[in-house]
Amino acid sequence: MAERERSHTRPRGSVFVPRAQVMSAADVHRAITRMAHEIIERNRGLEQVVLIGLQTGGVAIAERLAGTLSELEGTDVPVGTLDVAFYRDDIGLRPVLPEAATDISFDLTGTTVVLVDDVLFTGRTIRAALNALGEYGRAQVVELAVMVDRGHRELPIRPDYVGKNLPTSRDEMVDVSEDGVAIGDLVSR
């Protein structure tokens, strides 16, 4: 996972070398359970709530959140995926490629959208996501859920649901996968 962030941090072909495990798979599971409870609590249920996972790291987390929400409330929450490449503000400055086509098969007008991503860093991906979302209807409310908030924001964006606040230095990499969360470095091959 964290493929999107990795591919934006060229040179391509560099590999993530973990230095420390900061969340285990069980920690991630517990964080997802807590965030699901918080989503239900804040929105007083799940009426009008839809989840949109950001390609690619946010997609698996959105699906896991949806599974937990469905267990807790007994209702299915629509899940979509969003790729923000065409809305980024660094097109032409560095290589930007879409990871997969956006798939939102429902109208967002009037819904409460919970954007889901694995790592929140500068906030620029979320800025692009907010622009992209508008193409699929006018959401009533947009909230943000991230597994890791690693700081270093460059835009006035803050998450509503956080798995873990993780202080990092700018040049470190955070990798979120099924096995948990690791912090490490990007090393060119």
Place this chain on the structure above:
Amino acid sequence: MSPFPTHLLSMDDLGADEIAEVLAVTDSFAEVGRRANPKVPTLRGRTVATLFFEDSTRTRMSFETAAKRMSADVLSFAAGSSSVNKGESLRDTVETVAAIGIDAVIIRHGSSGVPARVAGWVDHCTVINAGDGWHQHPTQALLDLYTVRQALGGGDRGLSGFAGLRVVIVGDIRHSRVARSQVWAYAALGAEVTLVAPATLLPPSLEGWPVAAVTQDLDDVLPKADVVSLLRVQSERGSGRFVPSLREYTAGYGLTARRAALLQPGALILHPGPIVRGVEIASDVAELPAALITEQVSNGVAIRMAVLFLLLGQGPVEGAHRG
């Protein structure tokens, strides 16, 4: 992946990896095309010029639609056809375009090799070949590949379906830039290409062409074909003079209802358009579900968006020589 090339002049510029990249990015732009508002801000502030020295409806409209859907500014040159030719006048036109500060020139010309010449004249400007003489028409071949990949199931599944795919290209190969691009495009993905044409409509030499077979017998190859790609009889390039009559051409090489019945179920029929009904394809055959002619046109916009994006939107790549 190696860096995407600076210009798109020929299918030779793209290897299998680059083709896969174009097709994957096209999926994302096809999604944009399905939206109520099919526009993205991706190429805001970029200027694209279409420089067409030869008639065109779909290619020009397709490129201009693609650029506009990506929020680029589009300049459309009315290159008064016949008076403009190779040489100084073309060079002056191109240098003017470059001096204005245009980011990409999409060029169609009756003479082979003009886009390559132009690419040598300009700095900081991307050149896209929209068809040059008998030479190349790379975006047409790319949209054919995309259409076939879509029919084979899309994504990686569709891409792997090209290995060993039996593709038959029928018609005026000699004068066809589309065929020249298609042959290399299909071959790059591992398809097995067979050319079918009267001897007079084959190029003088097929040396170096990655084709599996060349035949005059269409009936023989149709039952084994997975894809039948028809070419237009190009009257404006004099293809009519290379066959005794159009009726005779149709008798030997037209996809008639009788011949369409020889195709195996699931075989696909492609045609770059414009189609001349009753000559290279019977009217009823063009309406069959297997005929993907309309899909080709719709996919053309998304393919050209992907090409523009990959050529203009990637910025400096470390270690790459651009411009």
